[in-house]
Amino acid sequence: MRRLARLAARTPADRERYLDLLRAVAIMMVVLGHWAVATIGYDEHGQPDGHSALPAIPWAYPLTWAVQVMPVFFLVGGYANAASLTAHRDRGGDAGGWLLGRSARLLRPTSALVLVLAGSAVVARLVGVEPSMVRTVVWFATIPLWFLAAYLVVVPLTPLMYALHRRFGLAVPVVMALLVAAGDLGRAIGYETAALPNYLLGWLAVHQVGFAWYDARRGDCDRAGNRGAGHRAGRWTRCLPMSRRAAVVLTAAGLGVAVLLTAVGPYPVSMINLPGQRLDNAAPPSVALLAVATAQLGLILLLRERAERWLHRSRPWQAVIAVNSVVLTVFLWHLSAVILLVGALDRLGVLPTPPAGSAAWLAWRLPWVLLLTVVLAALVAVFGPIEARTGRSTASRRYGSATPAPGRPDADADRPPEDGRPHPRRVAVRGVLTVAGFAAVGYALVANSATAKTAPEPLGLPVAALVAYLAGAGVLRLLRSGWGSRG
Template sequence: MRRLARLAARTPATRERYLDLLRALAVMLVVLGHWAIAAVYYDEQGRPDGHSALTAISWAYPLTWAVQVMPVFFLVGGYANAASLAAHRGRGGDPVGWLLGRSARLLRPTTALVLVLAGGALVARLAGAEPDQVRPIVWFATIPLWFLAAYLAVVPLTPPMYALHRRFGLLVPLVLVLLVAAGDLGRTLGPAWLALPGYLFGWLAVHQLGFAWYDARQGNCHPGGGLGLRTRCLPMSPGTAWAMLAGGLALAVLLTGPGPYPVSMINLPGQRLANAAPPSVALLAVATAQLGLILLLRQRAERWLHGSRPWQAVIAVNSVVLTVFLWHLSAAVLLIGALHGLGALPTPAAGSAAWWAWRLPWVLMLTVVLAILVAIFGPIEARTGRSTARRPPEPGPAGKTTRPRDDTGPRGGGRPGNRWAIGRGVLSVAGFAAVVYALAANGATAKTAPEPLGLPVAALVAYLAGAGALRLLRSGWGSRG
């Protein structure tokens, strides 16, 4: 508690605390949503399995408009990435150094999950479990990684996309939304492959709005005197926020009522036009409404968060927020396995009275299991957050200060240093690409696939190679020639 109090006291007055609250609330909604909507049953082989209960409670589809918080993650991520990139450059760093720093916070907790799951699968195989018994468990535990794959694809694009934002402002997300619409048209009329870039375009559009929020805080809105859609700043007046909320909801209703999109913003089996994979125009309309509501609550939330206790709670959650997200379904796997082993696993039909009655004890028990996992693995993320925090200026001669040096190549400058800087950038992007491929490949592999380590071998190798390369680059490998 004392450390939290010290961190709260040291928080700069200029920090947008509301965004930290949004990140924490979004993760809590994901965790509680996944837990609450789970329906557990026994398959034909007598093994426990699970599925989403949403298919049995269709009246709850509109509620997914509130609990589909992927847009919130990318909005907050856009602001955080713009702020940290600007701070890094202000200290004399380069975009590659910034990218490597971001990789530490994202990949260290993720690597812990991947290694534990692969190691557990190996132990299970040595104990006599068949691959088709191991894969479903690992598949379920790694469901959160599909979001991380999307986010890790967006992060390396932050420097060039922020440069586009500084040049063209809000025109950039508008163009990206039009590209998403073209992909939706391809899904409807063909060719279907036109929708594939939407996995990137849709989340990039929301990420750009995070840039615009950051520039609004900086007060630097109009490039070259440009107005209108070329402004760099997110309009944040109450009138604009109400227009976003009402307009986004109205458009979403039209697209999902008389329009071709499903009402649920969470993908379900049998949907012809899934809203979340890839993100659709309907989901972006809901995201617009969410943004309007977020802006309407902003000033009141900021005042509340300047209280010591609320802000300390937000700091505590954010110090392990990725750990909570990554391990919340592993907690479900462990609880289901324990109850199954004890012969005490309830399997009421989804949507039944017994299923609803089981929600509260189910969530409470999962909270206990997750708390134990966070106590074990949370320090990995917490230490990473402290080690990647902003360094103060280094003392220079005669009491002066100098910016921390960001090594980009061998000392002495010249062409070798330039070549290393380019190679370092290429290797960094390749490392991110390998990790994104690995996480996406795991998500695309069927949960019944006979994978001996639970994860596809090619995906596991790619992940370890990519994460390992980024770790070597962060350590300064090769920077002395």
């Protein structure tokens, strides 16, 4: 608590604390949303099986417009990545060094989950559990990794995309939204592969808006493409309009377009994918989801000033700092908590399995969520320190001091050689290896998500995916330790 109080006291007055609150709230809403819609039953083999209750409760479809908060996370990520990249470059670092530093916070808690699940799968196989059953459990526990896979693709693109933002401003997300609409049109007429780029374009569009928020926050609102007095300014600003009037327009326009696309157009109302839908809204992101994201952005801006005033109180701000120190751990382990609780209740013979949407199911929601909170708290107590330790130097820079701990290099710093001159060849090699490491990890997470949940995988994760993940994460770990930077 004393450390939290110190960090809170040292936080600069001009910090955009609201972004930290949004990150924490977005993750918590994902966790509570997954828990709330879960329905547990038994399969044909008498084993517990989990499903989403949404198909049985269509009255809840409009609620997904509020609980589908992945756009909020990418919005916050865009702001945070632009801010950290700019600060890193101001310290004399390069894009490769920045990307390497970002890998630590993302991959250390993720690696803990992957290694624990793989080790547990080996133990399960040794005691005779069928490979398909092992895979089913691991598949369910790794559902959160599909989102991380998308984010791990977006992060390495940040230096390039921020440069495009500086040149073309808000025109970039507008063009991406139009391309998403074109992909939707392709799949609507039967060409499913036409929408595959939407997996990247949709989330990148939201990420770009985060750049515009960052530029607005620091007052860098020249027209995009303005290179000086001798050049004509571009038509698109680099800054997100932050006024109350702009927030109302964004909210109304986003909601209006979303209603038209779902009530009159071909898009489903649910912003979470459901079986049997002709057009999914979330995987890949659709233009309807981008409309909802626009409305969410407007609402976020409407609440911004009041939330900022509240966050300048010590206790609320300390709570936000505390949650953000383990927020990725909470996200990664929240479905493992479901597995552990279901297994324990099934073993005790007291696992409730009411039909989805029934009165009994609704009554079970509150004790269900409370029990899961206890289990997840225990998991965070065990695995949270991995993320918290990784984020300490980052937290010091975020909330005050920029001095790394004695004897420990700053994970985000790109230290030049002692003579002050960079080593271009080493910097280039390091950059290539860093991108390759990210690519290997991203491939591993995508391959795991694409593998059927009943596939006979003895390690739970596909072997090729596990090898790729360990190789990519290992290379990034070696690079962060300074391997290859001397000699």
